[in-house]
Amino acid sequence: MADAVTLHGYHFSVYMRAARMALALKGVPYTEHEVNPFDEAGRAGLMALNPFGRVPVLQHGAFTLYETAAITGYVDRAFEGPPLMPAEAKAAARAAQVIGIVDAYAYVPLVRQVFSHGVFRPAEGHQGSAEVVAEGLRVAPRALGALEAIAAEGLVLSGGLGRAECHLVPMVDAFCRHEAGAEMLEGFAALSAWWAGVRDAPVVKASDPGLG
Ligand SMILES: N[C@@H](CCC(=O)N[C@@H](CS)C(=O)NCC(=O)O)C(=O)O
Structure with missing residues (x-):
């Protein structure tokens, strides 16, 4: 069975939306886990996944990744589907x-x-x-x-x-x-x-x- 993909993030976050779009373009099934980095409890939980306390954070099986550019780059390379970067x-x-x-x-x-x-x-x-x-x-x-x-x-x-x-x-x-x-x-x-x-x-x- 393929490793599960979870995107931790705040529903309204623009960076979360960027990651969401990359996953959708690649056709990757994933679960969203809501966490609000602007709220004290949300941020406290988030610190275990991202020392900077920001969203989104991607989990793919045991692999955890933060920073949206790293996430969209990983999604592009780790999954089948149309390439998200130009070849040239x-x-x-x-x-x-x-x-x-x-x-x-x-x-x-x-x-x-x-x-x-x-x-x-x-x-x-x-x-x-x-x-x-x-x-x-x-x-x-x-x-x-x-x-x-x-x-x-x-x-x-x-x-x-x-x-x-x-x-x-x-x-x-x-x-x-x-x-x-x-x-x-x-x-x-x-x-x-x-x-x-x-x-x-x-x-x-x-x-x-x-x-x-
Ligand atoms: N450089 C980070 C920026 C992420 C970011 O700033 N996310 C915002 C939400 S849109 C956040 O978590 N802000 C929490 C805060 O500023 O404390 C990335 O690319 O992922």
Whole structure:
């Protein structure tokens, strides 16, 4: 019998969604185990799986893995199904670059600042900070501009769904749930066209946690 796959994570996490999309694209059956890293009890349990207390964490049999880029890379290599990275060197490098940009420069302004404070907190009945939203909107164009250049080049972010898109879709989707975020994205033509082309794909829809 094949080793069981379990994805530990928070339902609304954008990183969790990236891992969920990679598993779906490969057609891997798995179980989701809900753990909220923002809640003290959830975080305490999580520390046994990830010393940084973040989600998602993947378990495949006795193998435990955290960091979403490592997870989507492992899922791509460990399971049958369509490859999630381009075979060609330059396109593969661009995919890796998108994943890096998303983690290092896009997540905080797009998600932690604009989405969390402008959409998620108010939807959950908590106070969001207008200053934090404004700061996210101020900083976001740098990451969006970098991604725009990559989308315009077209080696990745060109309509297919692979690892780069698994990482970027959740961030752009969350950002666009805020009116000012959606408006800002329209100013980045290639990135907007990319998003319009993939947003209704079945794997994108099925992974949507119903954010805000
Ligand atoms: N670099 C990590 C980031 C994961 C991450 O930040 N996850 C968020 C949820 S979207 C989290 O667990 N946050 C908990 C916290 O910030 O304490 C990865 O790629 O997995």
